[in-house]
Amino acid sequence: MSNSRPSGRPALILLPGMPLDAALWDHQLRHLADVADPLVVELAECESIAAMADKVLATAPDRFAVAGLSMGGYVALEILRRSPERVDRLALLDTNARADTAEATATRREAVALARQGRYGQVIRAALPRLIHPDRMADEGFVRSVLDQMERVGVDGYAREQEAIINRPDSRPGLAAIRCPTLVVCGRQDVLTPPALHEEMADAIPGARLVLVEDCGHLSAMEQPQAVTALMRDWLLRD
Numbered sequence: 001m002s003n004s005r006p007s008g009r010p011a012l013i014l015l016p017g018m019p020l021d022a023a024l025w026d027h028q029l030r031h032l033a034d035v036a037d038p039l040v041v042e043l044a045e046c047e048s049i050a051a052m053a054d055k056v057l058a059t060a061p062d063r064f065a066v067a068g069l070s071m072g073g074y075v076a077l078e079i080l081r082r083s084p085e086r087v088d089r090l091a092l093l094d095t096n097a098r099a100d101t102a103e104a105t106a107t108r109r110e111a112v113a114l115a116r117q118g119r120y121g122q123v124i125r126a127a128l129p130r131l132i133h134p135d136r137m138a139d140e141g142f143v144r145s146v147l148d149q150m151e152r153v154g155v156d157g158y159a160r161e162q163e164a165i166i167n168r169p170d171s172r173p174g175l176a177a178i179r180c181p182t183l184v185v186c187g188r189q190d191v192l193t194p195p196a197l198h199e200e201m202a203d204a205i206p207g208a209r210l211v212l213v214e215d216c217g218h219l220s221a222m223e224q225p226q227a228v229t230a231l232m233r234d235w236l237l238r239d
Contacts, residue, residue: 010088010236011064012036013056015072016043017155017219018095018161019124023145024069027225028232035236036065043075044157049168055080057086065185065236067091069221070193071161080178090205091183091235093228094218096193097201099170108162115155123158124150133189133217146219163234175204182208183235185228187216209235 012032014025021039022029029038041059043136046052051073065088073095079100080087100108115123122149129137136142151160182205186198195212201208211231215226 009035009037011061012038012236013060013064013066014038014040014051015056015066015068015075016040016149017070017072018156018165019044019151020069020146020219021152024150024221026222028067028217028221028229031229032232032236035039035233042185043071043164044153044161044165047160048164051072052164053082057083060085060086062086063088065089065091067093068095069093070095070218071165074165074168074171077174078169081171081174084177084179087180089181089183089235090166090178091232092198092201094187094220095194095201096191096197097175097204098197099168100166101111104183105166108166112159112162113223115158120155120158121151130192133187133215133223135215136217136223147220172200172204175201176206178205178208179227181235181238183231184208184210185220185231186210186212187218187220187223188212188214189216190220192218 014028016024021042025040032038041056043052046055056079063086066076067081073092076090076092077097111123128143182203184198187194196208202208213220213224213227221228
């Protein structure tokens with residue numbers, strides 16, 4: 001593919017977290033289209049972070065900006081390992097450069113087992129308090145939007161994504177080699193991947209910008225969409 005875009009705008013690849021889909025990025029898709037050509041690459045059909053990265057690289061143009069939230073961040077870092085020359089800009093949102101812990105792996109396997117026993121609805125509802133800010137739990141429309149995404153991904157997609165996350169590599173050794181403009185964003189109240197993990201990434205990536213989003217949990221692109229879109233606009237336009 002050519003580096004030039006028919007629109008003259010840069011390509012922006014958006015990668016969802018687990019088990020979410022393109023609706024995670026709805027605000028960014030609508031409000032960054034004047035400065036970029038955004039495209040969500042959904043990942044639930046893939047069984048490993050490597051396969052997810054390969055899907056993105058096969059889908060994307062020769063050069064692109066990439067933003068990943070949570071699992072999407074793991075995939076973005078894998079893309080940087082495989083084809084750093086193709087990535088013009090990197091945004092890591094509510095994610096983590098470390099490998100899975102034994103405790104987290106055990107929790108994931110238990111959740112997958114319950115989901116496969118016909119209790120997927122229970123599993124995804126139980127996850128909500130760790131995904132979103134407590135103040136949003138009473139917002140029925142917001143909660144329904146999150147659950148709708150999880151239901152669309154479904155049990156099989158959920159299981160594949162959990163397995164991919166369990167087997168992800170430790171990305172910390174490669175952070176110092178990242179040379180593209182990098183934005184690191186974290187919800188101030190993110191309990192799944194708290195600010196300290198983002199400070200670790202931003203400290204290791206040369207020139208990275210770290211921003212904590214107030215009144216926000218793990219799903220920053222949805223929970224505080226205006227703030228995240230503004231940060232991403234600045235990231236895309238900054239020289």
